[in-house]
Amino acid sequence: MPLLKLTGFVLRTRSWGEADKLATFFTKEKGKLFGVVRGARKPQSHWGGALEPLTMLDLLFYEKSGRHTLTQCEIIRSFHSLRQPGPSGSASLYILELVENLTADEDANPQLFNEMERALRALEEGVSPLPLLNSFRLKLLTLLGFWPWLDTCVSCGKKIKGMILTFNPKSGGLVCPDCKGSLQGNLTIGEKTLNRTLSLLNLPYSEIKEESEDQELNEILVAFLGAQLGMEVSKVKSYMEKLENGQPR
Numbered sequence: 001m002p003l004l005k006l007t008g009f010v011l012r013t014r015s016w017g018e019a020d021k022l023a024t025f026f027t028k029e030k031g032k033l034f035g036v037v038r039g040a041r042k043p044q045s046h047w048g049g050a051l052e053p054l055t056m057l058d059l060l061f062y063e064k065s066g067r068h069t070l071t072q073c074e075i076i077r078s079f080h081s082l083r084q085p086g087p088s089g090s091a092s093l094y095i096l097e098l099v100e101n102l103t104a105d106e107d108a109n110p111q112l113f114n115e116m117e118r119a120l121r122a123l124e125e126g127v128s129p130l131p132l133l134n135s136f137r138l139k140l141l142t143l144l145g146f147w148p149w150l151d152t153c154v155s156c157g158k159k160i161k162g163m164i165l166t167f168n169p170k171s172g173g174l175v176c177p178d179c180k181g182s183l184q185g186n187l188t189i190g191e192k193t194l195n196r197t198l199s200l201l202n203l204p205y206s207e208i209k210e211e212s213e214d215q216e217l218n219e220i221l222v223a224f225l226g227a228q229l230g231m232e233v234s235k236v237k238s239y240m241e242k243l244e245n246g247q248p249r
């Protein structure tokens with residue numbers, strides 16, 4: 001019998017057939033993958049709470065004609081504390097949303113898997129959600145090949161320098177003073193914020209503390225995700241509002 005042993009996070013589940021669920025997993029070995037979970041909606045289902053989004057599991061699938069059916073699973077970590085309402089909980093749901101939306105089916109990215117695990121662990125340990133999300137999004141975009149070089153004009157290729165720079169989300173990077181006039185939706189980005197992106201790309205999550213540039217960087221990332229990758233700005237904004245209005249745990 002073709003069995004497949006994987007490690008993965010539950011991204012979401014939905015009803016499937018009479019009594020089953022279809023779960024979306026992000027696995028270390030095979031990337032995003034769908035799996036049918038037989039009987040998961042029966043009242044006495046033996047799957048229990050294992051299939052709650054965020055849960056990290058050892059998974060055993062039966063694979064036939066490209067379809068995966070979950071036969072067994074064991075919880076590695078439930079990230080239980082992130083299920084409470086509050087900024088860290090909102091941030092963790094946003095991480096699931098980002099990974100689900102920006103990764104392709106069955107495209108393995110073990111580095112991203114590890115990054116996601118580190119980010120969720122750091123949220124559980126109380127690292128401030130806004131700079132953590134900034135760091136996670138920068139790392140995610142870099143790992144997926146989306147984050148632009150930030151030292152040349154994306155329109156004409158000229159080297160860019162200065163204290164106040166212009167970022168054009170639709171063009172996907174910095175633009176020079178000569179080009180910015182002909183473009184719409186420009187955002188200003190301070191040199192300090194640019195330096196902040198570099199430090200957030202390299203810092204481990206445990207060493208991240210919120211700085212004044214994080215708000216500006218968040219706005220740039222939201223606009224970039226919306227313009228380049230079609231990630232609904234309104235949806236992302238609502239996560240961020242929840243995050244800002246939430247009570248600290």
Ligand SMILES: [Zn+2]
Pocket residue numbers: 153154155156157158175176177178179180
């Ligand atoms: Zn230019």
